Amino acid sequence: DQLEKYCQGCGVSIQTADASQPGYVPESAIKNDTVVCRRCFRLKHYNEVQDVPYTDQDFVDMISQISRTNGLIVKLVDIFDFNGSFIKSLHRLTGNNPIILVGNKVDLLPKSTNRNKLKQWMKKSAADLGLVVQEVYLISATKGLGMEQVKEGMEKYRKNQDVYVVGSTNVGKSSFINRLIGESTGTKDAITTSYFPGTTLGFIEIPLNEHSVLYDTPGVINRGQIAHYMSEKDLKVITPTKEIKPRVYQLQEKQTLYIGGLARFDFIKGEKQSFVCYFANELAIHRTKLENADDLYAKHLGDMLAPPSKESVEGFPELKEQSFKIDGQKTDIVFPGLGWITVTGGAATVKAHCPATVSASWRDALI
Numbered sequence: 255d256q257l258e259k260y261c262q263g264c265g266v267s268i269q270t271a272d273a274s275q276p277g278y279v280p281e282s283a284i285k286n287d288t289v290v291c292r293r294c295f296r297l298k299h300y301n302e303v304q305d306v307p308y309t310d311q312d313f314v315d316m317i318s319q320i321s322r323t324n325g326l327i328v329k330l331v332d333i334f335d336f337n338g339s340f341i342k343s344l345h346r347l348t349g350n351n352p353i354i355l356v357g358n359k360v361d362l363l364p365k366s367t368n369r370n371k372l373k374q375w376m377k378k379s380a381a382d383l384g385l386v387v388q389e390v391y392l393i394s395a396t397k398g399l400g401m402e403q404v405k406e407g408m409e410k411y412r413k414n415q416d417v418y419v420v421g422s423t424n425v426g427k428s429s430f431i432n433r434l435i436g437e438s439t440g441t442k443d444a445i446t447t448s449y450f451p452g453t454t455l456g457f458i459e460i461p462l463n464e465h466s467v468l469y470d471t472p473g474v475i476n477r478g479q480i481a482h483y484m485s486e487k488d489l490k491v492i493t494p495t496k497e498i499k500p501r502v503y504q505l506q507e508k509q510t511l512y513i514g515g516l517a518r519f520d521f522i523k524g525e526k527q528s529f530v531c532y533f534a535n536e537l538a539i540h541r542t543k544l545e546n547a548d549d550l551y552a553k554h555l556g557d558m559l560a561p562p563s564k565e566s567v568e569g570f571p572e573l574k575e576q577s578f579k580i581d582g583q584k585t586d587i588v589f590p591g592l593g594w595i596t597v598t599g600g601a602a603t604v605k606a607h608c609p610a611t612v613s614a615s616w617r618d619a620l621i
């Protein structure tokens with residue numbers, strides 16, 4: 255029994271200890287002659303991929319294979335967590351292969367969102383992080399929006415080569431792949447899993463035609479994502495499930511908004527004006543005076559200012575402040591993983607406080 259076993263589907267080393275980790279097989283199934291890991295099992299029997307998280311280093315080792323092959327990289331990001339869900343090592347690993355960027359969860363945006371502006375912002379943000387992309391697409395993997403355009407884009411840019419789908423955990427990669435599987439041939443037999451040559455772990459392989467395949471690579475854990483510092487229950491509160499309803503606040507200078515206890519926005523200087531908040535509808539926003547804001551946080555983090563709830567306060571990163579000077583253009587202050595606040599007019603100095611693992615940023619207003 256000391257003999258190490260490998261998944262017949264993807265080649266990952268089999269283990270029975272941790273269901274959330276790669277290569278998991280329940281104890282009862284390990285006696286079978288041919289063992290497949292749970293991820294491959296689900297794909298084979300339910301036509302469904304499941305996300306298995308890998309650390310950044312595992313991913314680097316694995317995906318550097320791609321730079322030695324030819325193919326199109328499809329990078330999936332969460333439009334509410336662009337920076338948090340970005341894989342920083344990606345540009346070093348993909349060689350000269352073309353990349354298209356797919357922004358998921360577009361169903362959550364208010365209807366009035368300017369999608370072209372959003373795409374431009376994504377393209378520029380990617381470039382700022384060192385990644386030049388051919389094209390940006392917006393989709394909803396769960397609602398099936400924008401899928402045709404992405405599929406056309408894949409055909410256009412892959413030039414008959416293979417496709418590699420990459421993304422960090424929680425961006426909706428499984429949902430995206432499952433939808434592609436569902437919309438492809440529709441026959442279960444068309445889906446195979448495969449050991450990717452030269453690695454200890456396979457990518458899941460979905461045939462595109464007789465000559466090329468689409469590889470689903472494992473999701474990367476991105477430590478910056480604030481999702482990693484929250485309980486399941488808290489995560490439900492901050493993750494929007496329905497179209498976001500803007501909430502408008504008229505603020506005087508020296509007033510503060512708390513976004514739950516997860517982030518804080520200070521209006522430091524400027525004429526009285528309105529600020530529009532775009533966060534999950536369930537996430538409570540509290541207004542207070544700037545001079546009372548620190549005290550309020552010290553006293554009420556975890557109850558009035560929640561999430562994080564009492565149980566997850568301890569492990570939650572400290573808030574770190576950044577200053578923004580706005581010269582009168584409509585501007586969004588973006589809180590990664592949460593949403594954004596639009597400064598609607600007039601010159602203003604504001605401060606954004608975010609968990610120290612992520613950084614706030616600004617962009618021209620989308621709405």
Ligand code: GDP
Nearest residue numbers: 305359394395396397423424425426427428429
């Ligand atoms: P993965 O970890 O990248 O494989 O992500 P999943 O496919 O498991 O999705 C992560 C979470 O995001 C789940 O709660 C999904 O329901 C949700 N999700 C995925 N795609 C969408 C989408 O297009 N819209 C919305 N609103 N939620 C989505």
